[in-house]
Amino acid sequence: MGTENRIASRESSHAIGFRSVTPEQYEQTLTAEGTIPSWLTGTYVVNGPAKFEAGDRSLSHWFDGFGMLHRFQFDGDHVHYRRRFVESGAYTHARDTDTLGYREFATDPSESCFDRAVSLLAPPSVTDNANGPLVRYGDRHVVTAESPGAIEFDPETLATVDRITFDDDLAGQISCAHPQYDPLTDETISVLTRIARQSSYTVVRIADGEREPISSIAVDRPCYMHSFALTPTYVVLVEFPYVVNPFTFRLSDRSFIEQFDWRPERGTRLLVFDRSSGRLLAQPRMDAFFALHHVNAFEQSDELLLDLLTYSTPEIVEAFSLDSIRTDRSSLPSGRLRRLRLTIDDWAVSSRSLAAHPLERPEIVGHRRTQPYQFVYGVGKRDTGSFYDRLLKVETTGSTTCWHEPATFPGEPTAVPAPAPGSEDDGVILSLVLDGSDERSFVLVLDGETFTELARMPLDHPIPYPRHGQYYSTDEC
Numbered sequence: 001m002g003t004e005n006r007i008a009s010r011e012s013s014h015a016i017g018f019r020s021v022t023p024e025q026y027e028q029t030l031t032a033e034g035t036i037p038s039w040l041t042g043t044y045v046v047n048g049p050a051k052f053e054a055g056d057r058s059l060s061h062w063f064d065g066f067g068m069l070h071r072f073q074f075d076g077d078h079v080h081y082r083r084r085f086v087e088s089g090a091y092t093h094a095r096d097t098d099t100l101g102y103r104e105f106a107t108d109p110s111e112s113c114f115d116r117a118v119s120l121l122a123p124p125s126v127t128d129n130a131n132g133p134l135v136r137y138g139d140r141h142v143v144t145a146e147s148p149g150a151i152e153f154d155p156e157t158l159a160t161v162d163r164i165t166f167d168d169d170l171a172g173q174i175s176c177a178h179p180q181y182d183p184l185t186d187e188t189i190s191v192l193t194r195i196a197r198q199s200s201y202t203v204v205r206i207a208d209g210e211r212e213p214i215s216s217i218a219v220d221r222p223c224y225m226h227s228f229a230l231t232p233t234y235v236v237l238v239e240f241p242y243v244v245n246p247f248t249f250r251l252s253d254r255s256f257i258e259q260f261d262w263r264p265e266r267g268t269r270l271l272v273f274d275r276s277s278g279r280l281l282a283q284p285r286m287d288a289f290f291a292l293h294h295v296n297a298f299e300q301s302d303e304l305l306l307d308l309l310t311y312s313t314p315e316i317v318e319a320f321s322l323d324s325i326r327t328d329r330s331s332l333p334s335g336r337l338r339r340l341r342l343t344i345d346d347w348a349v350s351s352r353s354l355a356a357h358p359l360e361r362p363e364i365v366g367h368r369r370t371q372p373y374q375f376v377y378g379v380g381k382r383d384t385g386s387f388y389d390r391l392l393k394v395e396t397t398g399s400t401t402c403w404h405e406p407a408t409f410p411g412e413p414t415a416v417p418a419p420a421p422g423s424e425d426d427g428v429i430l431s432l433v434l435d436g437s438d439e440r441s442f443v444l445v446l447d448g449e450t451f452t453e454l455a456r457m458p459l460d461h462p463i464p465y466p467r468h469g470q471y472y473s474t475d476e477c
């Protein structure tokens with residue numbers, strides 16, 4: 001093999017992160033190379049797609065893959081690793097029947113014209129495949145899906161505890177993938193989207209095992225909304241012009257996400273709600289853009305500041321199709337950290353870029369959520385081409401620090417503050433990294449301030465590229 005081919009092979013080796021994992025249940029004790037801070041004694045759990053087929057049927061999209069939890073418990077110089085699939089109805093159906101039984105994000109169970117005709121009379125269930133964020137519903141630990149389905153799990157054993165349903169009549173086929181837990185109020189805020197003749201967004205509060213509406217607004221064409229903004233006083237829904245026609249939604253033979261169209265002429269609308277009363281305060285409009293992930297939002301003086309990672313179009317969604325992500329490393333668009341500034345008295349909105357580097361899978365330290373903050377962590381890549389191949393620490397003033405190692409592909413970073421931190425970045429950054437050259441994964445521990453490596457714990461095999469992670473201190477699980 002010539003030098004050029006060797007380099008190409010190494011650079012495309014992120015594809016090992018999109019293979020189904022075997023065996024399904026596995027445990028291993030990992031040994032640290034380097035020094036783990038003595039105070040790091042909790043548990044790091046990541047969730048992500050880890051099975052990409054049902055029988056001989058291949059799934060289409062990264063978001064379709066069946067969710068698996070991976071647990072890393074820190075214990076001195078060792079880390080105990082364990083994994084387990086999230087036992088959603090979608091996963092257990094596929095496991096037990098070798099067929100696809102639920103409508104996934106970009107894969108529909110109906111394959112033939114006959115199947116589609118039947119599905120018009122008896123539509124298959126929307127997936128409850130919880131392969132996304134790890135959040136809190138009160139004292140319950142849950143993982144969420146792109147549908148209202150959320151699944152409670154045990155952070156110790158990773159066993160599925162309950163498929164969560166709510167005894168209410170709130171309507172919505174989509175629940176925002178990123179509900180937000182507010183530790184100050186011990187409530188979780190989320191958004192339901194209903195796609196029907198009377199479509200709507202409903203902002204809900206989840207507390208004490210119950211879900212209650214904060215506010216609801218009728219919409220003509222609902223958008224695909226993966227996350228939203230929350231401050232102590234406000235909830236802001238950013239309605240991108242990536243919208244679905246509700247009148248053809250149930251009749252279409254296209255998958256869920258394929259039914260959304262990019263309509264830039266609509267622009268982007270911000271729906272600003274008072275979090276307490278639910279009153280819609282304003283709906284300023286901006287230029288057309290798209291985002292998957294909000295970073296943070298907070299109030300400062302007479303302004304509401306809202307940070308998110310934006311794209312000029314929603315092509316990032318298509319770029320995560322498995323055909324594309326496994327083979328085409330040049331088509332992954334670059335998200336940009338952008339700050340929207342809303343003046344609270346007249347709700348005028350302006351925006352500016354906060355950093356020049358492409359950024360995705362953003363994370364901030366938990367105690368700064370909904371508050372003024374200084375640092376965003378995320379994964380980055382060269383401006384054009386390549387998969388996410390570096391970790392970034394971006395100061396909201398724009399300066400950026402990078403961790404990079406050739407042929408490695410870090411997953412979403414998780415910020416863990418030190419006990420009694422002296423500064424916002426006093427602590428460590430955790431990431432599950434794919435090592436493409438050795439075809440295995442390792443847990444990486446970076447110093448939060450210097451962004452240099454403290455330790456790594458290699459596994460003996462690769463773990464599929466994760467979507468989201470969470471750290472639990474010893475008293476949380």
Ligand SMILES: [Fe+2]
Pocket residue numbers: 132133177178226292293468
């Ligand atoms: Fe997400």
